[in-house]
Amino acid sequence: MSASDADLSGRDPEPIGPSLPGGLLDLLGVAAALLDGEGRIVLWSPQARELFGWSADEALGRYAAKLLVAEENVPLILELFAKVMASGDSWAGVFPIRHKDGSTRLVEFRNMRLRDKDGARYALGIAADESVVRGVERDLALSARLVTQxxxxxxxxxxxxxxxxxxxxxxxxxxxxxxxxxxxxxxxxxxxxxxxxxxxxxxxxxxxxxxxxxxxxxxxxxxxxxxxxxxxxxxxxxxxxxxxxxxxxxxxxxVTEQHRADQRAAQARRRLALIARASARIGTTLDLGRTARELADTVVPDLADMTAIDILDAVLQARSAHLTPTGPADFRALAVKAAYPTEAAGAADPVGEISRYAADRLVTRSATTGRPVHIPHVRPGDLARIARDEQAAAALARAGVHSYLAVPLTARGEVLGVLDMVRARNPVPFDADDVLLAEELAARAAVCIDNARWYQTQRDAATALQRHLLPQIPPHVPGLNLASRYQPAGAPGHAGGDWFDVIPLGAGATALVVGDVMGHDINAAATMGQLRTAGRTMARLGLEPAEILRQLDQLTEELEETIATCVCVLHEPVSGRCRIALAGHPPPVLHRPDRPAILLDLPPGAPLGAAAHVPLTTTGVDLPAGARLFLYTDGLVEQREQAIDVGLNALLDQLTGPWLPLDEVCDKLLAVLPGRKGDDDVALLVAEAEPRQGPHQVQQW
Missing domain, CATH: 3.30.450.20 (PAS domain)
Incomplete structure (x- = not known):
């Protein structure tokens, strides 16, 4: 640092006084010698001894030229000495000097004339080894270059x-x-x-x-x-x-560039991990609402502070939305999630409700254009196009929403809805990389949503078909009071295979049928309709229950890959007896008011269409007045992780206790039995015997 630089520091100068020495002079090894006017040595420093090899005793009083200079260089050194002594000019330079050991080395000199008070003249020589001086010069130059460059x-x-x-x-x-x-x-x-x-x-x-x-x-x-x-x-x-x-x-x-590259690499790893989690978490079931919630759980909080998934209502109804750039659109909110409690979550459209969004709302724009809507920095005017009304916009403003992103959910070329997201506590606005990540997540989720949508459509169609095919059970037929229930499967797309039927016959008799077609789709529902129609026809021909089941077995064998179970009961009000046949079906339960409920011990037979050729047998059973006969499908009592005997025993246990009306009994069984939450349909038909009818009463019927 130069003196001028030191002045800029604004600091007080160092106080004058002794201080610790620096090391530069020691490094250079500077030697001093004083010559009188004749050229004799009159002062010899310790450093001079180190530099030239002569001690003070050996040097003092001797002519410097003869002691230190080679004979051929003596005239030149005398000439230089004379100039210094005559003119007083200083002389500096490098001159070869003879060392005591006989070697010659280059020494850098600084010579100047001195005068004492008596006018006597002297020559002061300051000398240093030239190689050391050059080395220090190089080190200083190198240091300066290293620092500045x-x-x-x-x-x-x-x-x-x-x-x-x-x-x-x-x-x-x-x-x-x-x-x-x-x-x-x-x-x-x-x-x-x-x-x-x-x-x-x-x-x-x-x-x-x-x-x-x-x-x-x-x-x-x-x-x-x-x-x-x-x-x-x-x-x-x-x-x-x-x-x-x-x-x-x-x-x-x-290291800013490396730091930013590391940040980008870490961000890329986080994005890949998020996509991997999305692949594992989204679409675990075919339930539409759950799929939307899984998408929301993936997005929050890794990508957004809050998100909403809105699906076009027309898509849910399996209709074309017919969106136009200037027209509104009807959406149904399927999921809303926030990373923390915030009033902004209440500003979103309520889950399950259908709302009409205006054309200028950003969700609508994303759906109509099929492109993302990205607002990195939300302004007050943007909030009105994000929220559903002024109150919701004010809530978003109070929550600190500062960045917005909406991405269409597109599957198989059709826009299904929109994934929209906001950031509030996260100070970083959505950027182009976030848009790409959101599009990737939306694309994956849209396929899962579309699959769930079509499965739900299929399930609804199968359920509607099955309900249409099921009979309208009369509350009363000759000699019997009846109650029935049908419950679709708990999983989407699993309705369709179970049925029950009540068939009035001649002479007041009634045929009761409960069956279960294996499979859970619209094909199972259609097959069920065929078997039900065939069973009604054969029952009206006056066939015995076992013969009816044999005819149904032949029909089932003609249907491709179809297996069904069935129970057929023929009740005669005059005798009060039932004739029952089973084809691989769970046994009926007989419950009398004065006795515990029991499973009827009947020949089980083989399922319809199994090609087992097991004989089917009709068995007579008394059904006294007040007794109840329970016919059901295995969905009522069976669970995958348990043997069916566990469910059958649970059914018998639930029939103990107070004697309840038929409808209450049906509701109780569906509410508490093991199979109530299974993935199978449930068909339940309960018949309660009235007092026996006389022939004239039957004729009136």
């Missing part, structure tokens, strides 16, 4: 932690000229950094002498105030040659 920021601070040197690279990093650093502390020059922590580190290094290398730090400086930068800072103590501590040095490497 280094791309690494370098700084030196004194023991008071004030800047004494700043190189151009650090000027560029900090965005502050070097002259504004000098004499000041880090806190004074860079108040926007954590100066206390930085100075604490430097004090530790000064105290211990242990360097701290590559300390990672981030921040911004006046050089680029709008962006975050990253640096690796190393601290090490500077000691003089004698061990005196003179300050602390800093080297600062700007």
């Amino acid at each position: 280094s791309p690494i920021g370098l700084a030196v601070l004194d023991t008071d932690l004030r800047y004494v040197l700043v190189n151009p690279a650090l000027e560029h990093i900090n965005g502050i000229p070097a002259r504004l650093h000098l004499g000041r502390t880090v806190a004074e020059v860079l108040p926007f950094l954590d100066a206390e922590a930085i100075q604490a580190v430097m004090r530790e290094v000064l105290s211990t002498g242990t360097p701290l290398l590559e300390q990672f730090t981030t921040g911004s400086t006046p050089a680029d105030p709008g962006a975050e930068h990253a640096w690796l800072v190393s601290y090490y103590r500077l000691d003089a040659a004698g061990g005196r501590v003179i300050g602390v040095a800093l080297s600062i490497v700007d």
